[in-house]
Amino acid sequence: MTQSQRPSRLLPTTSGRLLAVRQKIVNRNIIRALFSLASANLLIRIMGMLNQVVVxxxxxxxxxxxxxxxxxxxxxxxxxxxxxxxxASVIPVYAKIRIEGSKEQASRLFSTLLNMLLIFLIVFTLFMLCFRQxxxxxxxxxLPDHAHQLATxxxxxxxxVLVFMTLSSFLECLLNTEGQFGLPAYAGILIPLTTVTFVLLGGKTYGVTMLCIGTLVGQLLQIVVLIIRxxxxxxxxxxxxxxxSKEIATIGIVAWPALFTALISQSSSLVDQIFASGLAAGSIAAISNALKLISVPIGVVFSSVGRALLPYLSSQAxxxxxxxxxxxxxxxxxxxxIGTLVTTVIMIAGAHLIVRVLFQHGAFSAQDTDRTAITLMGFxxxxxxxxxxxxxSRAFSALGQTRFLLYVTIFSVVANAVFDYIFAYWWQSFGIALATSAVYTCTMGILLFTLRRRIGKLDLLTLPREFVEVFWKLRLGRIYLRWVSWKDKHFKVRDIPYFSIKRLIRIGTISLIFIAGTVGTIYNSLYTLRIAFGSLxxxxxxxxxxxxxxxWVALDVLIGSTLPFFNGNNLLSGLTIPTILLMLVVPVKPAFKRMPALVFLFAYFLWMLASVGNATIGVGSFFTLWLVYIADVAVGVLIINQLTTRRRLMGIIDAILLQALFIALYGIYGYFTKQSGLYDTNIVGLYRTGSIFDAPPTLAFFLSMTMPLAIYRTVALQGAMRLLGLTILLVLLVAVSLTFTRAADFSVPLSILLMIFFLPSRKLKVGLLTGAVALVAIAMLVITVLNLPLLDRFLNPDISTFNGRTYLWSALLDHFDPAQLLGNGLGSSEVLLTNLQVGVGRGVIGTAPHNIFLNALYDHGLVGVTLLSLLLIALPWNLLSGLRKATPDRRLIIAMALAVYINILIQSMFVTVIWTQQIGVYVWIILSLPFVSYWSTYQTSTDLGDTVELSIYENDQINKEQAIYA
Structure with a gap:
């Protein structure tokens, strides 16, 4: 018995020793790989710095x-x-096929990947050259015009260079897979060496052209060395x-998220450059030179450690x-x-000395040194x-949790843009560098906090065993033991309960906020109060x-209106910022599947972002408008995800109708008091109400969207409540009529007829047609009694030019340049028409394009108008495709959405208010209603004989609807 127990007693000790030995082997292998990569990186960085000094x-x-x-x-x-x-994608697949497959399979995979890269890179490089401007x-x-021309x-x-750099990276990765790290890494030294040679030989005569040629030749030499190897x-x-090949498919599956994450991550430098381009001349060069200096520790330490550490962390995971x-x-x-902390102190303390020694030669002045040094401190x-x-982040990659890294990267880019916008205004290039440091601080906190939540305590304050061994070898072990004893005696963090730690963190956070609020109150009490209330x-x-x-429903339409309270109180920021943040946590993909038109809308807005460089309204105004547009997509996604019950669906509809009723009544009041409107320029004495918009076409657009929604809600009511619904519908109709908007007068009847055509039962069709005729008759009676000239605008001679709009359209087409792939930038059409002052003898006709297609064509080019057309095609296609298996109630709401779509399409031929902040959100809220999550539950319940458990309220409503549609 004693003999049998001994192995079991020795097993934990032996297992612990094996683990310790295994850990030492892991560390030894990491250090070997790290030494090879770090030495090569260090040499390349030194040559790069020599290159930078010469340049x-x-x-x-x-x-x-x-x-x-x-x-x-x-x-x-x-x-x-x-x-x-x-x-991220090629190395794992290629390594696997080298181990498990034949040499022929590995050769075939290598050749296929290389040929695919060559074809893609050559075609894309030619594409970039065609649109280089x-x-x-x-x-x-x-960028100033002369510098822009030189860059072109x-x-x-x-x-x-794109072709050679990418192929070099491909070959280097495959050589690393074969265990060859040295020569592939050292081959990179040829690039700065060749560049220095060309600059010294011909830089004085041919200028910066020799710098470009030297870089290109260096890349070519590097790839020649890699091919030989x-x-x-x-x-x-x-x-x-x-x-x-199935391996190609596997690489494609892994590559696209890695590519997307890398794209977002690398775009931070582009964001910095965009903001730096509006600063003083030389700011971009100062940031670039500072980044080259800071890239030495990044390349030598971070990159080498990360590349050496990742395989072993992956194996342990x-x-x-x-x-x-x-x-x-x-x-x-x-x-x-520890190494980085020492480097930070050296960089900050010796920033001016480092820049002066390395760069202050020749044309590099003392002023350039000061600017670069202060920027280096910020980084x-x-x-x-x-x-x-x-x-x-390498730990997350080893755990396979790359999606979270994607979210963190998105946050980093957005935060970087925000910090750049704020800090660059105050501190120029140093502000941009400081913004980058602030972003890294935020992401570090997010990553460490999330990693602890997912794998448990990290014990980062505990000294690693290897450091303890070093202390003993240096005869500092007693000092370490005394420090541990003191820490355990006076600072027993582990004995503090978890809830107490959370409470301490909360108290600390509250204290910091209190201090910030106190400081803010001293400098600007009103602004601080707004921030505090807005944060809650x-x-x-x-x-x-x-x-x-x-x-959103209650406030958005009032922001920017003629009501003073809703302007200047940062209400739009309070709605937009949390909406964008929620997109990082709510499921977006299911919403896009339910309503594919949102994908085209999102793609259209992303294409807008590509034209930020052309925007004549300024970068700040561009991003303000663009974030509001993105909020339209985000609100549509939230609507689809959050409306899971009928009560919630009807709550949103009722909120929209209440807002529409208020706006309609305010418009009727404004008509009789001659406020918030305008007099027609062609018909004497004709006053057109504009309600809170102070613009009749905008009011007509908004109310014409809500009228089909009011019809849908009225049909679902019974008894006296239905009479209330009819009254609201009549008020909306009268308010629309008082705008005297010809497009709405045409689109509203047509949309109601279309809605009637798609209703689920004959009884409902007859009832709605009769009710519509009765409402029109009542409205015409009111118009006749009040002697309103409703039809006079249709008899006006200006109808042939659509109230002068054709002159505006001709001006836009005359100035449109098809070669501008990205268009002229967001808001450029309005800037153009404002400068042209188009008129035909009766003053300026307008400064807006008054057509969403021409607006998209001029502002965002042929690609933009194509994406917009696809969006407007996808919307009715999504709605009509849902009719086949729709329940009666969903068929009714689809009919409503089709009617709304007709109103939007027709009126958007003459106005562009669909993209305004006051209207856009309501467009996508209403059009998203047929695709909300509730319909999946409702459809399943009716298909399976109510096997899905529903609330008493919903069952009662369904029974009532079945009686109505019968």
Whole structure:
């Protein structure tokens, strides 16, 4: 018995020793790979700095260098994100087929991938060269004209770099898979070495052109070395394109999220450059030079550690060795953190000295040194958070939780743009650098907090065992033991209950907020009060989504109206910001599946973003409008996700109708008091009401959308409540009539007839047709009694030119340039018409395009108007495709949405209010109603004989509807 027990007693000790040995082996392998990669990276960075010293001495920090950096932004950005996608997708698949498959399969996969890359890169590079002017504009919208022209001229020498850089990354990844790290890494030294040679030989004569040629030749030499090394490694190339290979499909599945994440991540530098382009000349060069200096520790330490650490963290995660996973992570967080902290101190303290020694030669002035040094300090502040975030993100990759990293990356880009906008205004290039540091601090907190929630305590304050061993070897073990004893005696964090720690965190947060509020009150008490109240409201909206949607319905149409209370109180920000934040947590994909038209709407808005460089309204105004547009999509997604019951559906509809009733009554009141409207310029004495919009076409557009909704709600009512619904419908009809808007007078009857055609039963069709005729008769009686000239505008001679709109359309078409792929930018059509002052002898006709298609064509080019057309085609297609299996109630709401669509389509030929802040949200709320989650539950319940459990209220409503539709 004693003999049998001994192995079992020895097993834990032996197992612990094996784990310790295994951990040491892991650390040894990581250090070996780290040494190879770090030494190569260090040498490349040193040569890169030598290259930068020569370049800055020759060309300084002028607009010429701004042009070079702008021209190289797009190819370098694309090459980096393609390299990230290749590393994440190709290496695992290729390594697996090398182990499990034959050499022939590996060769075929290698050749297919190489040929696919070659074809894509060559075609895309030619595409970029064809539209090089537009790509330069995207890179730096605020670049001066002479620098913009120089950047455009340099693109034929810089854009081909994309081909060579991407192919080099591909070959280097495959060579690393074969265990060859040294030569592929050291081959990168050829690029700065060749560039320096060309600049020294011909930079004085040919200028910055030699810098471009040197970079291109260096890339070519690097890929030649990698090809030679690949041949020695027995890579076999064949001219084959096996697109049916399952490995290609696997790579495609893994590559697209990695590519998307890398795209978003790399776009931060582009965002910095966009904001820097509006600053003083040389700001882009200062940021670029500071980034090159800060890239030395990033490239040597962060990149090397991350690349060496990821395979071993992945192995530990795969074997569920979470203790080893945490130990490895903690060790390298401590090591990198200490090294980065020392680097930060050196960078901040010696910023001016470093820049002066390296760059202040030749054309690089003392003023350039000061600007670059202060920018370097801004970036250095965030080095430690950047290091922690970089290593922690590799832990998430090892755990396979890349989707969360995608969300964090999206947050980083948005936060970077916000911080750039705020800080650049106050501190120029230093502000942009400081914004980057602030973003890294935020992401570090998010990553560490989330990682702890997912894998448990990280014990980051506990010194790693390897550090303890070093202390003992240095004979500092007693000091360490005394410190541990003191810490355990006076600071027993582990003995503090979890709820107490949470309470302490809350108290600390409250204290910080209180301090910030006190400081804010001293400087601007009113603004601080607004922020404090707004924060509470935003938090409530983030918690109660349905209440948030009701707030959108109640407030959005009033913001920007003639009612003073709703203007200047940051109400729009209070609605838009939480809406954008909610898109990071609510399920977007199911909503897009239910209503595919939202995908086209989102794509249209993304295409708008591409034209930010062309926007004549300014970058700040552009992003303000664009975020409001994105909020339209987000509200549609929230509507689809949140309306899960009939009570919620009817609550949103009732809220919209109550708002419409108020606006209609206010418009009728304004007609009789001659307020909030205008007199017609062609018919003497004809007053047209505009209600809170102060614009009759906008009022007609809004009310014509809500009239089919009022019909739908009235049909669902019974008894006296139905009479109330008819009264509301009559008020809406009278208010629309008092706008004397010809497009609405035509679209409203047509939309009601269309709605009648799609109703679910003959009885309902006859009833609605009779009711519509009766309402029209009553409305005509009221108009006759009041002697309103309703039809006079149809008999006016200006109807042939649509009240002069054809002159505006001709002006837009005359100034449209098909070669402008991205269009002229958001709001450019209004700026053009404002400058042209189009008129035909009776004053200026208008400054708005008055047609959504021409508006999209001029502002966003042929691609923009194509996406808009696809959107307007997809909407009725989605609605009609849902009719086949629709229940009677859903068929009725689809008919309502089709009627709303007709009103929108017809009136959008003459006005562009569909994109205004006051109208846009309501358009997508109403059009999303046929696709809300409630209909899936309702459809399932009726298909399965009410096997799905419903509330008593919903069952009662369904029974009433079945009686109505019978």
């Amino acid at each position: 800055t001495a020759r060309f300084g920090q002028s607009s010429t260098m701004d042009a070079f950096y702008v021209a190289s932004t797009i190819p370098l950005l694309l090459a980096q994100l393609l390299a990230s996608a290749i590393e 537009q790509f330069v504009t995207i890179s730096a919208p605020g 001229d340099l693109t034929p020498l810089i854009f081909p 690949a041949r020695k490694a027995k890579f076999s190339y064949r001219f084959v394109l096996d697109l049916r 795969a074997t569920k060795d979470m203790k080893g996973f945490k130990d490895t992570l903690r060790l390298y967080l401590w090591a990198v953190g 250095s502040i965030g080095l430690v958070p950047m290091a922690f975030g970089f290593i922690t 409201v935003v938090l409530a909206f983030l918690r109660y989504h349905y209440l948030f949607l009701l707030a």
